[in-house]
Amino acid sequence: MKLIGINGGTFDPVHYGHLRPALEVMQKLGLEQVRFVPCYQPVHKNQPQVSAEQRSDMIRLAIQNQPQFVLDTIEMDKGGPSYMVETLALLKEQYPDNGLVLMMGTDAFAKFDSWYEWQNILELANILVMHRPGDSVPQKGNGGEIYRQYFVDEFSEMFGQIRDMSVTQLDISSTLVRESLQAGMSAEYLLPPCVMQYINKHGLYQPN
Secondary structure, three states, X not given: OOEEEEEEEOOOOOOHHHHHHHXXXXXXXXXXXXXXXXXXXXXXXXXXXXXXXXXXXXXXXXXXXXXXXXXXXXXXXXXXXXXXXXXXXXXXXXXXXXXXXXXXXXXXXHOHHHOOOHHHHOOOOEXXXXXXOOOOOOOOHHHHHHHHHHEOOOOOOOOOOEEEEEOOOOXXXXXXXXXXHHOOOOOEOOEOXXXXXXXXXXXXXXXX
């Protein structure tokens, strides 16, 4: 079974906390590729501080040396609010012979039941929940119920299954990067040097 990882988010900006877990999931699951899908217009988060084009440029730079990482501008090209169920439907049309694996952290999965048409997401893709070593997927609330209902040890179908995986979760967030830069501090070692150079060149996330 050929699987493609789907890694969506605002990536405002992309950093090592996005990149390292994606690499580990790709290697452990034997994914053909991981497609980084920058959100055009988030429906669950505040609007990004920089444009979709700039966020895409930073992803392109960050993944340039990993041939199985691919920038996918499908949500930018479509425009309007970004709903993952619509994105996955479009991707399934493009890759009918591949299983799609939607990758997310435990925080995102805990709110999965509030996602637009979440049941249809599971008819289009499998879900891989990433968590820290030693931690587990939260079992409370609707998220825990969904997890138990669809949980498998190994993906055996093209969609409709959920499994979890321990990854090296770096305690880095885009918020931390932005706040560091806006406070006039260095964000070095939080994100690839090429992304830092782009941020400096274009004057992004300037001190308040």
